[in-house]
Amino acid sequence: MNTTHVGQRTEQAAIEAINLCKSFRTPVVAGGKFAGVRSLFSREYKVKEAVQDIGFTVKSGEFVGYIGPNGAGKSTTIKMLTGILHPSSGSVRLAGVDPHTDRRRCASKIGVVFGQRSQLWWDLPVKDSYDILAHMYGVSDKDKNRRLDEFAGLLDLNEFWDTPVRKLSLGQRMRADIAAAMLHDPELLFLDEPTIGLDVNAKRNIRGFLKVLNEQFGKTILLTTHDMDDIEQLCRRVMVIGGGRLTFDGTTEELRRKIGLPTQIKVTYRDGYRLPEERLLSIHVVELGEHTLTVGVNRQKTRTMDILRELGHWGEIDDVEMHEPDFEEIIRQVYM
Numbered sequence: 001m002n003t004t005h006v007g008q009r010t011e012q013a014a015i016e017a018i019n020l021c022k023s024f025r026t027p028v029v030a031g032g033k034f035a036g037v038r039s040l041f042s043r044e045y046k047v048k049e050a051v052q053d054i055g056f057t058v059k060s061g062e063f064v065g066y067i068g069p070n071g072a073g074k075s076t077t078i079k080m081l082t083g084i085l086h087p088s089s090g091s092v093r094l095a096g097v098d099p100h101t102d103r104r105r106c107a108s109k110i111g112v113v114f115g116q117r118s119q120l121w122w123d124l125p126v127k128d129s130y131d132i133l134a135h136m137y138g139v140s141d142k143d144k145n146r147r148l149d150e151f152a153g154l155l156d157l158n159e160f161w162d163t164p165v166r167k168l169s170l171g172q173r174m175r176a177d178i179a180a181a182m183l184h185d186p187e188l189l190f191l192d193e194p195t196i197g198l199d200v201n202a203k204r205n206i207r208g209f210l211k212v213l214n215e216q217f218g219k220t221i222l223l224t225t226h227d228m229d230d231i232e233q234l235c236r237r238v239m240v241i242g243g244g245r246l247t248f249d250g251t252t253e254e255l256r257r258k259i260g261l262p263t264q265i266k267v268t269y270r271d272g273y274r275l276p277e278e279r280l281l282s283i284h285v286v287e288l289g290e291h292t293l294t295v296g297v298n299r300q301k302t303r304t305m306d307i308l309r310e311l312g313h314w315g316e317i318d319d320v321e322m323h324e325p326d327f328e329e330i331i332r333q334v335y336m
């Protein structure tokens, strides 16, 4: 088990995934007449290695993004971490507890939100779903009311308190679902695409709440998303999965550095510029204007001061603008 010793204290990992693997066996569907029926009796299977040998540790209080292209294995990982799916091999510990052998103890520690599926009762008013969940998790009326009061302010729950879940907008449903996942005050929150399909305002509202949960309430959060703004605004650490394997685990800053996309520098010259025959530094010209010049440079390889000094030899500089590569672009490079 991964533990860190701090003086006399022992800090336990909030999430520990050890050599996690999951393969799915699906019957091969033959072509031709009655193919569907024949496949029911077929002995031929194909195996999909959805998650292969994934291992990581998340410390208490971290906010980690888990990203990857469609079909990379994100949901399968989350389902194994939360005890919904059994790994083919490997193991999971959540605050030291195995979610597969100790489901009850684990349930009190974790909250789970699947953006595509609600855990609320479709035909019941939102508040009734909360009553049922509080009862299931053994949350007292006093604690339930206190937490809902807190969440109501942050998530505007009051506007749809008495509305049946099936009548909620997607944004309202997501807010209601996140509050439901936090009702028993778990220390760990797993979110699988909580902002999928939401408009800008709804996304902002959800992100604001997640930030409060992490920064003020100290909750540990693992988030999968395809929205790179979620990652950039919320997560310091990001893990990338591709083809079932972990391909990157580090800070968003390290990810930028690893990809090494060029920083764009736009220089305005007072009286125009003259491109030299030979350039001392590796400066790639992106756009030529009458008085402006945009160049791309890798700031990991060349110091900004050296670049500006070189650009200063090409004319008298009036103004300089710098644009770091867009996070969306960085991720596109990682997925490729």
Ligand SMILES: Nc1ncnc2c1ncn2[C@@H]1O[C@H](COP(=O)(O)OP(=O)(O)OP(=O)(O)O)[C@@H](O)[C@H]1O
Pocket (backbone or CB within 6 Å): 024, 025, 026, 048, 049, 050, 068, 069, 070, 071, 072, 073, 074, 075, 076, 077
């Ligand atoms: N129950 C299942 N039976 C067979 N194959 C499955 C099953 N669940 C997932 N898979 C396959 O495992 C792979 C990983 O799927 P998973 O849903 O984990 O990907 P994902 O990264 O969450 O994708 P997305 O971003 O599209 O949600 C995919 O190829 C998928 O088709």
